[in-house]
Amino acid sequence: MLSPVFCFLTTVPLCLHHGIFINAIELDISQPDSIKAAASITAYGMMKYYQGNLTGQIPGLLPGPYYWWEAGAMFGQMVDYWYYTQDDTYNNVVCDALLFQVGPDRDYMPPNQTKDEGNDDQVFWAFAALSAAENNFPNPLPPQPQWLALAQAVFNRQVSRWDKDFCGGGLRWQIYSFNNGYDYKNSISNGGFFLLAARLARYTGNQTYADWAEKMYDWCAQSPLLSADYHVYDGSSVSNNCSDADHHIWSYNYGVFIAGAAYMYNYTNGSTIWHDRVLGFTKTALANFFPISLGGGNIMIEIGCEVEGTCNVDQPSFKAYLARWFAITTQLAPFTYSLIMPKLRASAQGAAKQCSGGTDGVTCGRHWYQDTWDGTYGVGEQMSAMSVISAMMLDVAPPPLSIATGGSSKGDPNAGTGSAKTLSPDGRPITATDKIGAGVMTVALLLFMIGGAWLILD
Numbered sequence: 245m246l247s248p249v250f251c252f253l254t255t256v257p258l259c260l261h262h263g264i265f266i267n268a269i270e271l272d273i274s275q276p277d278s279i280k281a282a283a284s285i286t287a288y289g290m291m292k293y294y295q296g297n298l299t300g301q302i303p304g305l306l307p308g309p310y311y312w313w314e315a316g317a318m319f320g321q322m323v324d325y326w327y328y329t330q331d332d333t334y335n336n337v338v339c340d341a342l343l344f345q346v347g348p349d350r351d352y353m354p355p356n357q358t359k360d361e362g363n364d365d366q367v368f369w370a371f372a373a374l375s376a377a378e379n380n381f382p383n384p385l386p387p388q389p390q391w392l393a394l395a396q397a398v399f400n401r402q403v404s405r406w407d408k409d410f411c412g413g414g415l416r417w418q419i420y421s422f423n424n425g426y427d428y429k430n431s432i433s434n435g436g437f438f439l440l441a442a443r444l445a446r447y448t449g450n451q452t453y454a455d456w457a458e459k460m461y462d463w464c465a466q467s468p469l470l471s472a473d474y475h476v477y478d479g480s481s482v483s484n485n486c487s488d489a490d491h492h493i494w495s496y497n498y499g500v501f502i503a504g505a506a507y508m509y510n511y512t513n514g515s516t517i518w519h520d521r522v523l524g525f526t527k528t529a530l531a532n533f534f535p536i537s538l539g540g541g542n543i544m545i546e547i548g549c550e551v552e553g554t555c556n557v558d559q560p561s562f563k564a565y566l567a568r569w570f571a572i573t574t575q576l577a578p579f580t581y582s583l584i585m586p587k588l589r590a591s592a593q594g595a596a597k598q599c600s601g602g603t604d605g606v607t608c609g610r611h612w613y614q615d616t617w618d619g620t621y622g623v624g625e626q627m628s629a630m631s632v633i634s635a636m637m638l639d640v641a642p643p644p645l646s647i648a649t650g651g652s653s654k655g656d657p658n659a660g661t662g663s664a665k666t667l668s669p670d671g672r673p674i675t676a677t678d679k680i681g682a683g684v685m686t687v688a689l690l691l692f693m694i695g696g697a698w699l700i701l702d
């Protein structure tokens with residue numbers, strides 16, 4: 245990360261003597277100017293981590309320890325930041341980043357990221373491009389790729405990975421068989437595709453995308469990823485044909501299903517089935533991530549790691565996505581507004597109070613239910629605060645566009661259907677020997693499964 249001198253990196257007394265404490269971000273959620281000012285402080289604090297626009301650096305990448313996907317998620321939240329606040333300070337930087345990482349096939353599969361890129365990583369970049377389309381973020385000049393076409397390319401690539409041979413369908417977490425997690429089918433990859441398809445259906449009006457959203461939802465619903473009463477679990481393994489699930493709960497997993505259902509509800513002009521799903525996931529998410537015991541049931545908490553302080557480098561950013569997807573759900577499925585908005589409002593006020601750390605006095609921590617800075621900091625903390633604070637503009641911000649309502653991004657339904665430059669771990673094109681290796685692995689896995697069943701029968 246960048247090297248801002250944080251208070252706790254020196255000694256506390258030194259800070260007290262020399263630090264300038266601005267006592268948190270001021271936020272009056274009834275005043276658009278106050279919301280914009282607060283959002284802008286959190287955005288500035290986040291973009292300080294980004295150096296990809298400096299000479300010699302690579303556009304679109306965050307410095308370590310942040311992974312490629314989180315940069316895509318961050319630029320997506322920056323598109324939303326501009327949409328909520330109309331502050332275009334960062335637009336050129338954001339546009340350059342989103343275009344630099346598209347890869348040679350314009351499908352967000354840059355060869356440099358082969359070892360790190362799963363379906364979920366790819367879809368977060370597609371979400372960013374689609375947010376640009378839905379908000380009429382400035383269109384790139386041709387022959388640069390267009391926002392809608394980029395999202396369609398990711399959709400088409402992921403359709404081609406539909407894996408009917410194991411667990412009856414769905415996507416694996418990983419794209420490449422040589423990466424850890426290739427045997428895992430997880431909610432963020434499958435739910436991510438569901439949300440991508442639902443958004444494309446609403447933006448383009450093309451029923452094929454809605455059919456895929458249905459197909460993916462139905463597969464998830466019959467798998468252990470989703471429970472009949474709308475709980476969302478982390479993932480399931482092909483090694484036992486997805487017969488059980490890892491029951492960890494994460495806010496972004498709920499978020500993709502809430503928002504995907506809201507887009508489908510809106511696309512179907514208010515179908516009862518999607519109404520019930522939006523409501524079901526909204527209620528379980530509110531119960532899980534807004535616990536009464538901390539924050540009185542009104543403050544968003546990443547319950548799987550935040551309180552114990554066990555979050556990894558990715559997890560502090562998850563609340564940013566749940567906040568954004570809750571916000572969009574109130575627009576697309578307005579019957580949820582009275583359920584969701586009070587919780588977002590209290591969370592935004594909590595986040596503003598939590599942005600009271602560091603030498604700048606406005607560095608954001610995680611514990612929105614706590615009045616004083618909790619000592620944590622990072623891209624995820626800044627992003628989450630920025631997302632929930634910007635969402636306070638919802639009452640004046642327009643709903644996402646579609647082609648029918650003025651969305652101007654140019655699409656290409658065939659983007660991402662050409663032969664992909666299949667790559668090996670070091671970014672080389674895959675050779676015949678690599679392929680034989682992968683085939684041997686599949687046979688070995690099958691033998692292992694049969695052998696495993698045999699042992700149990702014994």
Ligand SMILES: *[C@@H]1O[C@H](CO)[C@@H](O)[C@H](O)[C@H]1NC(C)=O
Nearest residue numbers: 291292294297298299334337
């Ligand atoms: C890089 O982006 C930051 C905003 O995050 C901006 O302040 C800075 O001027 C940019 N630098 C260049 C060289 O464009």
Ligand SMILES: *[C@@H]1O[C@H](CO)[C@@H](O)[C@H](O)[C@H]1NC(C)=O
Nearest residue numbers: 302305344345346347354356
């Ligand atoms: C890939 O890595 C090379 C070598 O570091 C670099 O020059 C290039 O800009 C990178 N491309 C992307 C899209 O990250």
Ligand SMILES: *[C@@H]1O[C@H](CO)[C@@H](O)[C@H](O)[C@H]1NC(C)=O
Nearest residue numbers: 410411412413466467485486
């Ligand atoms: C694997 O799971 C799918 C979906 O639940 C099911 O249709 C299929 O019969 C299962 N296969 C085996 C070998 O149990």
Ligand SMILES: *[C@@H]1O[C@H](CO)[C@@H](O)[C@H](O)[C@H]1NC(C)=O
Nearest residue numbers: 449451454510511512513514
């Ligand atoms: C929703 O309503 C609009 C306007 O009446 C109509 O054009 C559209 O076909 C409907 N969509 C669906 C999926 O039924």
Ligand SMILES: *[C@@H]1O[C@H](CO)[C@@H](O)[C@H](O)[C@H]1NC(C)=O
Nearest residue numbers: 510513514575576577578643
């Ligand atoms: C779909 O979204 C639009 C835009 O927010 C909203 O006006 C409309 O009421 C929504 N449709 C339904 C059926 O709720």
Ligand SMILES: *[C@@H]1O[C@H](CO)[C@@H](O)[C@H](O)[C@H]1NC(C)=O
Nearest residue numbers: 396400450451452453657658
């Ligand atoms: C709708 O999307 C499908 C899937 O990408 C594509 O094959 C088809 O051409 C699209 N139809 C139109 C009218 O764009």
